Amino acid sequence: MPTITMRVEDAVQRRSFLAGSAGVAAGVTATAHGRAAARTSDPAGYARTTARLREQYWTHEPAHLLPRVAGHVRAGAGLLARRPDPRVAVAVAESALLVSRIAFFDLQLGAKQVEPWQDLALAAADTAGDGALGAAVLGHMSFAPAWSGRGGEARGRLDAARKRASRGDAGPVIHAWLDAVASEAEVRLGNPGGAFPLLDRAADVLHPAGAAAGSWSAAGPPAWLDWFSGPRLDGFRGAAELAAGRTDHAKATLHRTLAGLSPDADKQRAVTLADLAGAAAAARDPEDACALLHRVLELVEKQGYATAVDRVRTVRAALAPWARERFVAELDDRLAAGQQAPPPAPDPAA
Structure with missing residues (x-):
């Protein structure tokens, strides 16, 4: 030690x-x-x-x-x-x-x-x-390579996370979360179809057939694992459905996500609303998409969440055919007004 x-x-x-x-x-x-x-x-x-x-x-x-x-x-x-x-x-x-x-x-x-x-x-x-906590760290280490297209690195880190989790009593929630993260990696890597088997397995693990809610563990997940739940798993699924072109399914899943989120889950709420805006854009309803994006920005302005702002910009790019519409111009004005210099951060170099 x-x-x-x-x-x-x-x-x-x-x-x-x-x-x-x-x-x-x-x-x-x-x-x-x-x-x-x-x-x-x-x-x-x-x-x-x-x-x-x-x-x-x-x-x-x-x-x-x-x-x-x-x-x-x-x-x-x-x-x-x-x-x-x-x-x-x-x-x-x-x-x-x-x-x-x-x-x-x-x-x-x-x-x-x-x-x-x-x-x-x-x-x-x-x-x-602590194998569960180590697995959680390795799972987080997979995000950056997945988001930047480095599929082998992302999948390798997720494999390492699963091995770490399997060495101890990590509990089902961490295993379900790792599958959810892997599903997002597949979406980011251009393989949304590969996300659904992972999401199905995560759902089976998180909510076993015939088991009462929470009955998988007497103690429940560790206190630090506060970023994942059934509604958040729905959020992963809704994003995958949207990427796969299953717009109507995505809308239903994302609305289910919103209904299940706790009052303090504004970060997930912002991301979910942005994904719903993406679904509206895909359904050629740009005005509804902009209205949803304004709701995202209201949440971001209260606390700040760059990941949600990224989703807003992704949907805004999909609104290019309606760029001259008043409601898109108003969104552009709000986005421009919200731009600011990045905050200082602890220096990692001695």
């Missing part, structure tokens, strides 16, 4: 994960970071702070939350170096993964700002011996 724990600490120090740049990005001084670390000087306290930050991901502005979570990771790495504890290692892994999620999905920062955090999260999950 000490050797692996020091590897986590060394990774943090080598990449300056917790260097002053994270504090500067949030306008926080090194002294303030020290006080925060003092408040999380025991494993239980550190875990409580981890849970609070996890909850804030769904409600707080990402550019402000990012440096706070980065500082929390530094405090945890230091705590691990002083007193190896699997609970802290799990919390460090979860928090480093959260930084990478904010950087990738919310702010769309580059690989240099995302990948080192994923590396740290994986090292900490290994330190804790």
